[in-house]
Amino acid sequence: MSEHTGFHHVPVLFEETLTALALTPQGIYLDGTVGGAGHSEGILKALHGDCALYALDRDQNALRAAAERLPAYHQVNLIHGNFHDAKELLPGIQFDGILLDLGVSSHQLDTAGRGFSYHEDAPLDMRMDQSQGLTAADWLNTTSELDITQALYDFADERWAARIAKIILEMRAEKPFETTLDLVRAVDRAIPKAVRRKDEGHPARRAFQAVRIAVNEEINPLNAALADLVEMLKPGGRLCVITFHSIEDRVVKQAFNRMKNPCVCPVDAPICTCGKLPIVSLPKGFPVAPSDDEINDNPRARSAKLRCAQKL
Numbered sequence: 001m002s003e004h005t006g007f008h009h010v011p012v013l014f015e016e017t018l019t020a021l022a023l024t025p026q027g028i029y030l031d032g033t034v035g036g037a038g039h040s041e042g043i044l045k046a047l048h049g050d051c052a053l054y055a056l057d058r059d060q061n062a063l064r065a066a067a068e069r070l071p072a073y074h075q076v077n078l079i080h081g082n083f084h085d086a087k088e089l090l091p092g093i094q095f096d097g098i099l100l101d102l103g104v105s106s107h108q109l110d111t112a113g114r115g116f117s118y119h120e121d122a123p124l125d126m127r128m129d130q131s132q133g134l135t136a137a138d139w140l141n142t143t144s145e146l147d148i149t150q151a152l153y154d155f156a157d158e159r160w161a162a163r164i165a166k167i168i169l170e171m172r173a174e175k176p177f178e179t180t181l182d183l184v185r186a187v188d189r190a191i192p193k194a195v196r197r198k199d200e201g202h203p204a205r206r207a208f209q210a211v212r213i214a215v216n217e218e219i220n221p222l223n224a225a226l227a228d229l230v231e232m233l234k235p236g237g238r239l240c241v242i243t244f245h246s247i248e249d250r251v252v253k254q255a256f257n258r259m260k261n262p263c264v265c266p267v268d269a270p271i272c273t274c275g276k277l278p279i280v281s282l283p284k285g286f287p288v289a290p291s292d293d294e295i296n297d298n299p300r301a302r303s304a305k306l307r308c309a310q311k312l
């Protein structure tokens with residue numbers, strides 16, 4: 001753990017990711033989600049000579065932690081920004097490999113003041129980039145009942161979505177949402193105790209996931225971002241993506257499949273007339289899941305999946 005920032009460094013699927021990137025020592029790489037820089041450090045250790053690593057994060061605290069962890073590496077360029085904007089942030093650069101380790105870091109989850117955790121009472125913020133956008137409290141206080149229902153359903157498969165949204169509107173009419181416990185209370189009032197299942201974890205887990213994804217706009221721009229990132233690869237370069245839940249994994253899987261087989265001709269057409277050619281191949285052996293040992297050491301790795309696409 002870093003002395004100054006309190007960052008835990010337990011990079012998920014670490015060896016598997018470095019292998020998937022097929023690193024070349026003089027390559028140019030992009031870590032689109034540098035976080036505590038565990039993966040970035042692994043990449044930098046494999047590079048030498050005329051090489052570079054560009055590392056983005058939308059969270060300034062993550063960039064501070066990364067800067068503390070990587071002072072010895074002059075090849076690293078740390079940039080505050082969203083990988084959805086990578087094309088504008090890094091114009092004209094062609095990469096040998098790009099990594100996305102999606103979602104929130106352990107540090108963000110464990111820092112009570114950030115509002116990601118349903119275990120601590122804290123201001124309901126949940127923004128990865130605290131310099132812009134609505135906080136989770138603002139979002140819950142201003143979003144329509146229908147849109148809250150939709151987010152709970154789309155971003156967390158919450159089967160009590162409509163009821164939770166209704167209770168949120170009732171509660172906010174009395175007093176605006178301010179803290180994490182306000183959201184925990186809304187879920188507690190909405191989901192009958194008799195139907196709660198122990199194997200599904202904390203009842204507020206799904207609502208917190210959905211609100212976090214909505215506030216940080218994690219899912220809707222992902223498809224376009226993956227297409228941009230593939231465009232930024234050199235031929236033969238690889239895009240590796242680690243996901244942590246089925247909704248995000250489905251977007252990555254479908255985007256990679258579409259780039260592998262973009263043809264939109266009718267299935268019974270004798271020849272392709274749409275002219276859309278494959279952009280990537282999908283190397284064998286993916287998705288990769290963590291080993292039992294890794295899950296024992298780091299239970300948060302449990303739901304991780306690594307996928308990889310190689311530009312043709």
Ligand SMILES: C[S@@+](CC[C@H](N)C(=O)[O-])C[C@H]1O[C@@H](n2cnc3c(N)ncnc32)[C@H](O)[C@@H]1O
Binds near residue numbers: 035
């Ligand atoms: C799971 S952590 C990455 C951990 C990192 N691989 C390591 O080894 O420490 C995810 C990080 O990605 C950042 N992040 C999530 N979505 C992002 C986005 N769209 N653009 C830039 N950073 C993002 C988060 O702020 C967080 O720091």
